[in-house]
Amino acid sequence: MKLLEVKNLKTCFRTSRGELRAVDDVSFNLEHGESLGLVGESGCGKTTSALSIARLLPKEGRIGGGEILLEGVDLVRVSDEEIRKRRWKDVAIVFQGAMNSLNPVMKVGLQIAEAIVLHEGVGRDEAMKRAGALLELVEMPAARIGHYPHEFSGGMKQRAMIAMALACSPKIIIGDEPTTALDVMVQAQILDLLKKLRKELGMGMILITHDLSILGETCDRIAVMYAGKIVETGTVEDVFKKTSHPYTEKLIACFPNVEGAKMIPDGIMGAPPNMMDLPAGCRFHPRCEKATELCRTVEPEIRSIAGKHAVSCHYGGER
Ligand SMILES: Nc1ncnc2c1ncn2[C@@H]1O[C@H](COP(=O)(O)OP(=O)(O)O)[C@@H](O)[C@H]1O
Ligand SMILES: [Mg+2]
Numbered sequence: 001m002k003l004l005e006v007k008n009l010k011t012c013f014r015t016s017r018g019e020l021r022a023v024d025d026v027s028f029n030l031e032h033g034e035s036l037g038l039v040g041e042s043g044c045g046k047t048t049s050a051l052s053i054a055r056l057l058p059k060e061g062r063i064g065g066g067e068i069l070l071e072g073v074d075l076v077r078v079s080d081e082e083i084r085k086r087r088w089k090d091v092a093i094v095f096q097g098a099m100n101s102l103n104p105v106m107k108v109g110l111q112i113a114e115a116i117v118l119h120e121g122v123g124r125d126e127a128m129k130r131a132g133a134l135l136e137l138v139e140m141p142a143a144r145i146g147h148y149p150h151e152f153s154g155g156m157k158q159r160a161m162i163a164m165a166l167a168c169s170p171k172i173i174i175g176d177e178p179t180t181a182l183d184v185m186v187q188a189q190i191l192d193l194l195k196k197l198r199k200e201l202g203m204g205m206i207l208i209t210h211d212l213s214i215l216g217e218t219c220d221r222i223a224v225m226y227a228g229k230i231v232e233t234g235t236v237e238d239v240f241k242k243t244s245h246p247y248t249e250k251l252i253a254c255f256p257n258v259e260g261a262k263m264i265p266d267g268i269m270g271a272p273p274n275m276m277d278l279p280a281g282c283r284f285h286p287r288c289e290k291a292t293e294l295c296r297t298v299e300p301e302i303r304s305i306a307g308k309h310a311v312s313c314h315y316g317g318e319r
Helices: 046-053 080-086 108-120 124-137 142-146 154-165 184-201 212-218 236-241 246-254 293-297
Strands: 004-015 018-030 035-039 061-070 091-094 172-176 204-209 221-226 229-235 303-306 309-311
Touching: 004 046, 018 046, 018 061, 018 229, 035 046, 035 212, 046 061, 046 091, 046 172, 046 204, 091 154, 108 124, 108 142, 108 154, 124 142, 124 154, 154 184, 172 184, 184 204, 184 212, 204 212, 212 221, 212 236, 212 246, 221 236, 221 246, 229 236, 229 246
Parallel strands: 035 204, 035 221, 091 172, 172 204
Antiparallel strands: 004 018, 004 061, 221 229, 229 309, 303 309
16 A cells, blocks of 8 residues: 555635635655655745645645545545644654754753653653654764753754654654755755665655755655646656656756756746736746747646656657
């Protein structure tokens, strides 16, 4: 059985200007032990997808359709109470800047232990022991449990947040831009750590980023999102070597894998559409140099082109 199957997920937000469909008919899946990268510019629906899967949407948000099958159980249809019981055991999220949510006046070990007490129902002493073990799992000395957050570097704080996310042995860990605020070297260390943990613990992992270049080393498969939809998905090789969507091409050009200058300077690329006022036809056509009349009028469906490789471009895979 697949670990996770997201089918035709639609997630909306109530806004003062009406309903905004942040995730629009998104489907993907994840095998046990597999790592999927979710990439796209800011505002394309990555975080909303993650919050939908973890059932952590804010009150103005709602899942308007689709299924989220976790080992066959549809999380969309599970009661709030059941979700509370399962929370952090099914899906744990490490957010961007999560490290800033550590309580500055409480020892880090105690904060991890509190999460363990809350979710696992074990005693204080046992929880502290587990907190120490979790810190070792994220490659920090267990003795660090007695330290305060200000005694930690940014990277160490993010490791502590990863330890906290692992407290209930989740089946899936989602990193939502978990390294965005960190410098390049620390970023690489955290990504290596996530990769190691996924292998050791056999979890599924979804790594969310706006920077496509970090996914090649970290993930098995990639899904590229644009304006609430997946526009291209496939193995790392499919996406990097057989790139079939013009948006993916632009992302690759913006975030070259090797160190060096961007091939497309900021600004030339333009911006994603307003989600309340989407263009007709392909959502990417106003920014696409290859757009034709067909693209301006008919919205492409996502279609399989080979193996796991799928694309939603009228011309994808054929040019
Ligand atoms: N709480 C909210 N209320 C209204 N709109 C929201 C809310 N959260 C996100 N959105 C909108 O949903 C879209 C997707 O946002 P998000 O999932 O955060 O994108 P990403 O994580 O890819 O940057 C954006 O247009 C954003 O403005
Ligand atoms: Mg986000």
